[in-house]
Amino acid sequence: MDYTIKNRIWIMQDDAVFLGKGRISLLKAIADFSSLNKAAKSMNMSYNKAIKIIHEVNDLAEKQVVISSTGGKGGGGTQLTPYGKKLIEAYETINTNCNLFLKEELKKLKKL
Amino acid sequence: MDYTIKNRIWIMQDDAVFLGKGRISLLKAIADFSSLNKAAKSMNMSYNKAIKIIHEVNDLAEKQVVISSTGGKGGGGTQLTPYGKKLIEAYETINTNCNLFLKEELKKLKKL
Numbered sequence: 001m002d003y004t005i006k007n008r009i010w011i012m013q014d015d016a017v018f019l020g021k022g023r024i025s026l027l028k029a030i031a032d033f034s035s036l037n038k039a040a041k042s043m044n045m046s047y048n049k050a051i052k053i054i055h056e057v058n059d060l061a062e063k064q065v066v067i068s069s070t071g072g073k074g075g076g077g078t079q080l081t082p083y084g085k086k087l088i089e090a091y092e093t094i095n096t097n098c099n100l101f102l103k104e105e106l107k108k109l110k111k112l
Numbered sequence: 113m114d115y116t117i118k119n120r121i122w123i124m125q126d127d128a129v130f131l132g133k134g135r136i137s138l139l140k141a142i143a144d145f146s147s148l149n150k151a152a153k154s155m156n157m158s159y160n161k162a163i164k165i166i167h168e169v170n171d172l173a174e175k176q177v178v179i180s181s182t183g184g185k186g187g188g189g190t191q192l193t194p195y196g197k198k199l200i201e202a203y204e205t206i207n208t209n210c211n212l213f214l215k216e217e218l219k220k221l222k223k224l
Contacts, residue, residue: 002125003123003124003125003130003174004123004124004125004126005121005122005123005124005206006121006122006124007119007120007121007122007210008119008120009117009118009119009214010117010118010119011115011116011117011218011221012115012116012117012118013114013115013116014116018115062115063224083224086224087221087224090220090221090224093217093220094117094214094217094218094220094221097213097217098119098210098213098214098217101209101210101213102121102206102210105205105206105209105210106123106206108202108205108206109123109199109202109206112175112195112198112199112202
């Protein structure tokens with residue numbers, strides 16, 4: 001028997017969740033599909049829920065995260081801003097670093 | 113506006129949760145009251161749920177965490193073992209260290 005450790009992190013803006021695991025997945029799907037509709041479908045999420053989340057994320061962020069364009073050549077779509085892409089990278093780096101940190105910390109339990 | 117970070121950690125034994133925030137609270141209440149009944153009540157938890165959790169914790173732990181005695185002078189009661197006390201301390205140390213670590217990591221978001 002050997003203990004392991006699991007963690008979840010949330011980036012908050014005051015008392016509101018700004019980014020968590022689910023929101024990051026949605027943002028990554030938007031980057032993949034360049035379409036909020038396709039991104040939502042790929043996560044079995046309703047379009048209405050996805051658009052609500054995106055509005056919340058944009059409202060809470062220090063800079064715009066997701067941008068939508070309508071019509072024009074290619075018929076518009078939904079994209080991450082450069083800030084949005086950097087946010088995802090930073091969240092994932094923090095998450096990975098945290099897992100490595102906790103793996104070391106867990107050794108405390110083995111010495112009890 | 114300023115981002116903050118929130119985290120939760122779970123100590124696992126294979127795929128089963130061994131210790132999380134709620135279980136640690138129950139263990140601390142047992143230490144405070146020396147009674148599983150009083151500890152459960154203090155958390156608005158049913159006695160049955162509390163006893164189920166305690167059995168799970170003892171089963172998953174590498175050494176016994178909670179010990180119950182019946183009858184005798186003082187009428188018995190429920191106590192943490194020395195290992196149980198060390199586990200709580202270790203969990204809380206890991207949690208505090210993780211919060212401090214994440215506070216530093218969060219600075220990455222401020223540089224975006």
